[in-house]
Amino acid sequence: MQTRNLGRSGLRVSAVGLGCNNFGQRTDLETSRKVIHKAIDLGITLFDTADIYAGMGGSETVLGEVLGDRRKDIVLATKYCKPMSNDGSKQGASRRYIMSAVEASLKRLKTDYIDLYQQHDYDALTPIEETLRTLDDLVRQGKVRYIGNSNFPAWRIAEAEMAARQMGVAPFVSCQDEYSLVVRDIEKDLLPAAQHFNLGLLPFFPLANGLLTGKYKPGSEPPADSRFAKAPALRDRSATPRNQAIVEKLDAFVKARGHTLLELAFSWLAARPQVSSVIAGATRVEQIEQNVKAAEWKLTAEEMAEIDTITLG
Secondary structure, three states, X not given: OOEEEOOOOOOEEEOEEEEOOOEOOOEOHHHHHHHHHHHHHOOOOEEEOOOOHHHHHHHHHHHHHHHHHHHHHOEEEEEEOOOOOOOOOXXXXXXXXXXXXXXXXXXXXXXXXXXXXXXXXOOOOOOHHHHHHHHHHHHHHOOEEEEEEEOOOHHHHHHHHHHHHHHOOOOEEEEEEEOOOOOOHHHOOHHHHHHHHOOEEEEEOOOHHHHHHOOOOOOOOOOOOOHHHHOHHHHXXXXXXXXXXXXXXXXXXXXXXXXXXXXXXXXXXXXXXXXXXXXXXXXXXXXXHHHHHHOOOOOOHHHHHHHHHHHHO
């Protein structure tokens, strides 16, 4: 497994990361245990979760139960900011909330430090200076090693960078955003901002909710046990006529070269600027093995240009 620096930081992460939102939700404890240990065995070091995953705390709890002595072998990333209560009292990026949220995550994860603590969304109600000062305190205390953001607009990333420089506090070293062969919106503003400030990009939904796995065929009903069958809203969001037309062309592209859509989805992202690790979930051991192998295709400049023609028109 290839490892890369997370942006400008010295933190090294595996080129393929494990998204942990399935644990405690779509996979039970024993299945989660098998997936987690297989991922570590195959060289995956970045494990990405969030406090809200699996019904507010479920994913972190599973990781805390399963990791044990292997905690030291991974880069453990989690997030705060999104609602952790139904009444709106537990959310955001204020000093008061972050200080309680981090302690709750540490307790669920059964660890005394978080490698990468990420703000899950921008909080318009809290000055970024207050948030960064709080996170810097956590870094100084050793409870957090590095900090990152997710779902920030490009201008908010620039605002946070300038504030961190002026205050002399720990800056964000990463950004986690949706990015795939069929969702390239971040290339307009956010990706240039990440490049300018050298943030490590952690793409989520690399398979466009499963559209890029190759198992969904245009005009056919999705398999009964698939994500699209169980969540029609995801299907409607990802399997648009535009996206399906792109996937058909990409399918021909990979078949002509003896590869699969899954391999293209991972390898293309791994070759993109600023990408430190491609975050993908898994509900089975076999999926972990496929994901790790999928990122090994070394695309040529000519192939990357052809992919641009297909996906950008």
